[in-house]
Amino acid sequence: MSLKILLVEDDENMRFMLHDNLEMAGYRVRPLADGQTALSAFMKEEFDLCVIDVMLPKKDGFTLATDIRKLNQQIPIVFLTARNVKEDRIQGFRIGADDYITKPFSLEEFLLRIEAILKRVYHTPTKADEQFTYPLAKFTFHFNQQKIVKDDLAVELTRKEAKLLRLFCLHQNKVIERDIIQKAIWEDEGYFVGRSMDVFISRLRKIFKDDPAVSIQTIHGIGYKLEVMPQAQPTEK
Missing domain, CATH: 3.40.50.2300 (Response regulator)
Known part of the structure; x- marks a missing residue:
């Protein structure tokens, strides 16, 4: 633990x-x-x-x-x-x-x-032993491995992309203010950092674009929200 x-x-x-x-x-x-x-x-x-x-x-x-x-x-x-x-x-x-x-x-x-x-x-390693894994509809996000998997296909992420997506996963379906994201991931504020964040979010959106159950919504004037729709459970016959 x-x-x-x-x-x-x-x-x-x-x-x-x-x-x-x-x-x-x-x-x-x-x-x-x-x-x-x-x-x-x-x-x-x-x-x-x-x-x-x-x-x-x-x-x-x-x-x-x-x-x-x-x-x-x-x-x-x-x-x-x-x-x-x-x-x-x-x-x-x-x-x-x-x-x-x-x-x-x-x-x-x-x-x-x-x-x-x-x-x-x-006198012990301090990194958590468990693999941080987040189900996102038909996708699975492996934070430690920095990749998103769907079926047999895997998309590799950069370290910042993985940190950004994990921040969204920790606050799934909740709005995160833009300045909070900047400070948590980039440790800074300003125009160029803001533009960098927009680029990273755009990259993540492209990964999920073919699945309507997962989306990163822009909440204008506030920030962003990762929306994940619950998956329907198969009914027993």
Whole structure:
């Protein structure tokens, strides 16, 4: 079973982005928005690592981490903060932080730091063992293998195409805002990134164009939605 991470971040967009990228990296994630709820969850569930924003409502990140340390001296803790202040870093490490990451940061670097900490603490590979497979009507999407299969035909995907499609699969039949997609997949915003996203979505649409049960819809002024119609079950005679 994959490792489980407690993610505590009050900024909704940041929480969404980190949640999706951690899941795409193979972790199970419990995303929460305030320190008090996070402490309650920690007392009821088992986690392998905590990612905690310093500035949290109800119970700040330092207080939350101190309470967690009273319950568990060994679990790795990573702080996130927008404040690049020496005193904050010192306080975080005194509490027992394993790392302290200042915003803004690269998602790739963030994931590598998480992986390095878990590998050091648990002496085990941190990638999920299971193959991430998503049925999409008559298609099957294999995320780890970066391919879409229909019958005996397979279409190879680039890494970004696979990450983009998995983001849609995780939120199937739900609208995802355009800026959320940009930050989750490209870690950036702007005209050229937006045009790149349009190209990738166009490529995915071409793969599904002959199957009306699967489509990527443009929700004008908002974002996109992967629509997958349920498949009719054969009736018994």
